[in-house]
Amino acid sequence: MGYVAVKGGTKAIEASMERLTYERLKEQEIIEVETIMATMKSLIDQVMSESSLYSPFLAALAIKQAEGSMEEAVFLLRAHRSTLPRLYTSETVEPETMFVERRISASFKDIPGGQLLGATKDYTHRLLDFNLLEEDKTQITTWLKNFENNLEQTEGKVTYFPKVVDYLREEGLFETYPLNDTAPIDITKESLSFPASRSARLQVLTRGQTGAVTALGYASLRGYGQVHPTVGEVRVGRLPIHTAHPVEGSGNPEDDFYIGEIRVTEIESFVPITKKNGRNEEKLEFEIGYGICYGQNETKAIAMSILDQCLDHPEGDFPTHDEEFVLLHIDSVEATGFISHLKLPHYVTFQSKLDSVRQIKRGVSDDES
Amino acid sequence: MKRRRRTRILIEGNPILAKRLSETITATYEWKEIIAPHYGLTMVKMRESAKNSLFYIGEVLITEAKIEINGAIGIGIVEGMKEQIARQLAIIDAAYNANLPETQGWGADLLLEEVRINEQKALEQTKLFETKVDFQTMEMDS
Numbered sequence: 001m002g003y004v005a006v007k008g009g010t011k012a013i014e015a016s017m018e019r020l021t022y023e024r025l026k027e028q029e030i031i032e033v034e035t036i037m038a039t040m041k042s043l044i045d046q047v048m049s050e051s052s053l054y055s056p057f058l059a060a061l062a063i064k065q066a067e068g069s070m071e072e073a074v075f076l077l078r079a080h081r082s083t084l085p086r087l088y089t090s091e092t093v094e095p096e097t098m099f100v101e102r103r104i105s106a107s108f109k110d111i112p113g114g115q116l117l118g119a120t121k122d123y124t125h126r127l128l129d130f131n132l133l134e135e136d137k138t139q140i141t142t143w144l145k146n147f148e149n150n151l152e153q154t155e156g157k158v159t160y161f162p163k164v165v166d167y168l169r170e171e172g173l174f175e176t177y178p179l180n181d182t183a184p185i186d187i188t189k190e191s192l193s194f195p196a197s198r199s200a201r202l203q204v205l206t207r208g209q210t211g212a213v214t215a216l217g218y219a220s221l222r223g224y225g226q227v228h229p230t231v232g233e234v235r236v237g238r239l240p241i242h243t244a245h246p247v248e249g250s251g252n253p254e255d256d257f258y259i260g261e262i263r264v265t266e267i268e269s270f271v272p273i274t275k276k277n278g279r280n281e282e283k284l285e286f287e288i289g290y291g292i293c294y295g296q297n298e299t300k301a302i303a304m305s306i307l308d309q310c311l312d313h314p315e316g317d318f319p320t321h322d323e324e325f326v327l328l329h330i331d332s333v334e335a336t337g338f339i340s341h342l343k344l345p346h347y348v349t350f351q352s353k354l355d356s357v358r359q360i361k362r363g364v365s366d367d368e369s
Numbered sequence: 370m371k372r373r374r375r376t377r378i379l380i381e382g383n384p385i386l387a388k389r390l391s392e393t394i395t396a397t398y399e400w401k402e403i404i405a406p407h408y409g410l411t412m413v414k415m416r417e418s419a420k421n422s423l424f425y426i427g428e429v430l431i432t433e434a435k436i437e438i439n440g441a442i443g444i445g446i447v448e449g450m451k452e453q454i455a456r457q458l459a460i461i462d463a464a465y466n467a468n469l470p471e472t473q474g475w476g477a478d479l480l481l482e483e484v485r486i487n488e489q490k491a492l493e494q495t496k497l498f499e500t501k502v503d504f505q506t507m508e509m510d511s
Contacts, residue, residue, distance in 0.1 A: 260448025
């Protein structure tokens with residue numbers, strides 16, 4: 001399909017943009033970026049994850065500018081990201097270094113180190129809380145004071161938790177993989193090609209649109225896929241990021257720079273797989289589906305772990321096992337951009353389609369007469 | 370003290386410490402700003418725990434600065450939009466790289482701050498441990 005540019009409309013476009021500002025300001029209420037950061041954490045987490053840029057402040061600014069539109073906020077942050085230089089690549093972040101805020105397992109009641117519910121809405125009543133209409137700063141201060149004072153004796157040192165799967169691997173129930181330090185593909189630097197490498201696949205999935213990743217993961221569970229996992233471990237916590245000296249390199253990790261932490265959700269799903277052994281007998285084994293994303297977004301990370309496992313088995317006769325189908329349709333900017341471009345002027349192409357239909361109809365009526 | 374440990378203390382600790390240490394240097398030595406604090410990205414490389422392979426989870430916004438003191442260049446890098454601390458980190462890094470005598474006396478302060486950071490983290494974790502759950506499976510009627 002060919003495209004032909006249109007011109008004109010400058011005054012109307014300027015007036016439209018002014019109108020947009022008017023719609024944002026007409027109630028004469030201002031929301032501070034700091035307020036969004038403090039009160040809209042889940043929204044910020046989604047914007048950071050889908051735009052693939054960790055910056056709570058910029059995500060909050062994008063949300064303010066986009067007036068709460070997820071797709072617009074992600075677009076803004078992606079666009080801003082493209083204006084910034086990439087100065088460093090971090091040293092490898094090992095998941096075991098996470099400062100864990102939440103850690104649960106749906107597979108085992110008792111896991112080494114215990115299950116920490118952390119902050120979760122899982123067990124809350126989904127009833128609107130009308131008390132929030134009356135909330136004020138004095139109440140908040142009092143509540144926080146009580147919460148912080150009500151503390152048991154500290155154990156004095158921080159515990160880092162082993163992975164649940166480590167114990168199962170020791171028992172030989174899961175395959176053990178040696179460390180694979182093959183340099184990952186970066187899909188922001190080279191185009192995605194198929195079959196995609198595991199690194200490219202994980203990068204596309206982790207920055208996928210929450211709704212799209214969730215929908216495809218759900219489709220797989222419902223029968224449009226062959227993966228039905230049990231969640232082995234959910235973790236929410238903060239990972240330390242280090243980078244090597246740009247000149248000295250990473251000869252000695254002790255000379256690296258610590259630059260801060262990122263908060264992530266990490267999932268390991270256990271998936272039963274039937275394999276054939278040397279005697280052509282079927283045997284049951286477990287594999288792991290892996291999901292991770294910026295911030296606390298457990299639904300997306302679980303759905304990612306399902307899709308990771310689906311795509312690991314391309315022999316599955318469902319679209320959720322087809323990496324082109326999954327990986328090319330879950331990006332927020334690509335999907336919303338392509339859909340929304342349909343509303344922009346297509347006068348010439350549509351006129352040519354109309355002309356074709358008119359000619360066909362004229363032909364039919366000529367034949368009939 | 371090596372850079373990895375030192376930068377963690379200066380970034381996670383009380384910001385007054387980095388300010389104080391950097392001011393000790395700037396009050397005594399000539400320093401040159403090679404690169405003023407500016408924003409950029411660090412791509413985060415992660416290991417996934419299913420097959421132990423590497424992938425990129427995404428980028429992190431950082432502030433970077435470079436300072437020269439006595440011919441030695443120091444770099445300050447910090448997550449977020451934090452010009453002041455980036456410059457202070459660069460000054461402190463340059464001071465260590467130039468082997469300035471002041472750095473010899475900083476160890477005790479840094480260690481003290483590290484203790485405080487670790488205590489804070491332990492306190493945070495103790496509070497999180499209040500949410501440690503002990504699920505009991507219910508007996509099923511046969």
